Amino acid sequence: MSDPRETGLVLDPKYDAAGLVTAVVTDAATGEVLMLAHMNADALAATLATGEATFWSRSRARLWKKGETSGNILRVVEARIDCDQDAVWLIVEPAGPACHTGARSCFYRRIAPGGLAPVA
Amino acid sequence: MSDPRETGLVLDPKYDAAGLVTAVVTDAATGEVLMLAHMNADALAATLATGEATFWSRSRARLWKKGETSGNILRVVEARIDCDQDAVWLIVEPAGPACHTGARSCFYRRIAPGGLAPVA
Numbered sequence: 001m002s003d004p005r006e007t008g009l010v011l012d013p014k015y016d017a018a019g020l021v022t023a024v025v026t027d028a029a030t031g032e033v034l035m036l037a038h039m040n041a042d043a044l045a046a047t048l049a050t051g052e053a054t055f056w057s058r059s060r061a062r063l064w065k066k067g068e069t070s071g072n073i074l075r076v077v078e079a080r081i082d083c084d085q086d087a088v089w090l091i092v093e094p095a096g097p098a099c100h101t102g103a104r105s106c107f108y109r110r111i112a113p114g115g116l117a118p119v120a
Numbered sequence: 121m122s123d124p125r126e127t128g129l130v131l132d133p134k135y136d137a138a139g140l141v142t143a144v145v146t147d148a149a150t151g152e153v154l155m156l157a158h159m160n161a162d163a164l165a166a167t168l169a170t171g172e173a174t175f176w177s178r179s180r181a182r183l184w185k186k187g188e189t190s191g192n193i194l195r196v197v198e199a200r201i202d203c204d205q206d207a208v209w210l211i212v213e214p215a216g217p218a219c220h221t222g223a224r225s226c227f228y229r230r231i232a233p234g235g236l237a238p239v240a
Contacts, residue, residue, distance in 0.1 A: 006221060007221075008236070009229070009235045009236040009237065009238075010235055010236065011231055011235055011236055022142055022156055024144045024153055024156060026146075026151075026153060030151075031146070031150075031151030031152075032151075033144055033146060033153075033200075033209050035202070036142055036144060036202065036207040048231060078230055079230065079231040080153075080227040080228075080229060080230045080231065080239065081227065081229055081230075081231055081236065082155070082156065082226040082227050083219055083220070083221050083223070083226045083228070084226075087156040087226075087227075088231075089153045089227045099203055100203070101126060101127075101203050103203070106202040106203045106207070107200040107201065107202050107207075107209045108200075108203070109129070109200060109201055110198055110199060110200045110201075111131055111168060111199040111200065111201055111208075115129045115130055115131055116128070116129040116130065116131055116201065117129065118129075119200065
């Protein structure tokens with residue numbers, strides 16, 4: 001594979017038609033997936049500059065620093081990017097619940113036969 | 121929050137305009153994020169029915185069972201869904217490298233000052 005985006009060491013995000021990449025956030029201490037969100041170039045730049053996860057809110061059409069109102073910021077320990085540079089993985093230390101429902105993670109239900117079931 | 125999609129135990133994925141949800145895949149043994157991909161309703165149904173991760177390939181516009189050619193299937197140990205049901209988390213046992221580049225994970229580079237750096 002000779003695609004420099006895949007093999008190289010240049011940050012060159014492949015934004016989609018809406019100007020976004022997907023971001024997955026995991027807890028540095030537990031490895032748990034906390035949430036998925038989206039980033040435009042400004043959100044990625046803000047995240048890297050401040051060390052605090054900042055996304056693009058598609059519903060509100062504006063930059064959204066996670067925790068800006070709740071205080072539950074996500075401090076970025078490490079940021080990784082995937083092979084084709086259209087997805088970012090943030091390894092974070094969360095200041096509180098990551099989910100707007102108050103759950104530690106947005107993934108608080110597993111898919112079980114016939115429906116969903118709560119996870120611990 | 122009284123939205124039954126968020127609080128209930130009914131599987132009711134919120135597909136986007138293209139009919140897709142995002143799927144994040146982690147290694148059951150290590151917790152490492154292996155890859156991100158997309159699923160339409162058929163891909164999610166196939167994944168749940170077979171216990172082997174199946175996605176929708178946007179580039180090829182067809183169902184894509186991970187490992188169908190490489191043999192590197194992803195056996196699903198548990199599937200979770202997020203608060204608004206537009207993202208799925210698959211916890212898997214990978215039969216081999218998850219990335220088409222041959223890397224264990226697609227996230228083989230971290231974002232460092234001035235560029236990217238390989239991760240172990």
